[in-house]
Amino acid sequence: MMDVKTILVVDDEPRARIGLKKTLDAWAMGTCEILCAASGDEAIELLRQRPVHLILTDIRMPQMSGLQLIEAFAEHKHKPVVIIISAYSEFAYAQKAIKLGVVNYLLKPVSKHKLIEAVEQALAILEERKKSEMLAQMIDHQVIQIQEHIRSSSVREAIQFIHKNLHQPLSLRDVSRHVHLNASYFSVLFKEETDMTFSEYVTRCRIQKAKSLLVATDLSVEEIAESVGYQTAKYFIKVFKEFEGMTPYRFRKQHLKKVEF
Secondary structure (H helix, E strand, O other): OOOOEEEEEEOOOHHHHHHHHHHHHHHHOOOEEEEEEOOHHHHHHHHHHOOOOEEEEEOOOOOOOHHHHHHHOOOOOOOOEEEEEEOOOOHHHHHHHHHOOOOEEEEOOOOHHHHHHHHHHHHHHHHHHHHHHHHHHOOOHHHHHHHHOOOOHHHHHHHHHHHHOOOOOOOHHHHHHHOOOOHHHHHHHHHHHHOOOHHHHHHHHHHHHHHHHHHHOOOOHHHHHHHOOOOOHHHHHHHHHHHHOOOHHHHHHHHHHHHHO
């Protein structure tokens, strides 16, 4: 099913509003739904009713300016990206717009080419933001906390070595040799410092990296398995399912849907 994005054009001038919608409808060819609002209040009402991915708003409007509109939905659950379109090249407006997270500032009259280019860039920024938010939610906090509380320089060095070499086979003996410790002693020390076995830590790191690659790249499951140190995709899928309760394929599908909201 095609992912249809919603673009909201906010402008109190009917001619400008209709012109922008016409240009965007012709460009989108059904991939985006183009909505219009004649005021900030009307735009907020639409935002309450449905998700909007991108807003193009004029700055100077009666009752509520474009900047006031942006401030009004700052805490919105699905915060859209914003392009400001203005007949005024006033620095103060542009400066405040940047502080509010506006991704582009276009001056009227806007050419069709510049408008479409700005819209495509804004939608790409939206997708990257959503992916970044999703990746932040996937962080294995146990792994992060371990790294913050390591006292032993040998274990700290071992952890750095593990992260740099997740794409390769990693045995306890290999890593203990790298930090110049006896394998048995290193195993005990690692468990004491991290409250995890060496094997569990490596697996958690590999699964963490795999989740990021599943959401942030188009690599196949087979390619991801190889890039996180598994010799076969079959074994990677088995381990991933044990940790996440679902296959890598299902994980990718579920999380990409969330990115699209």
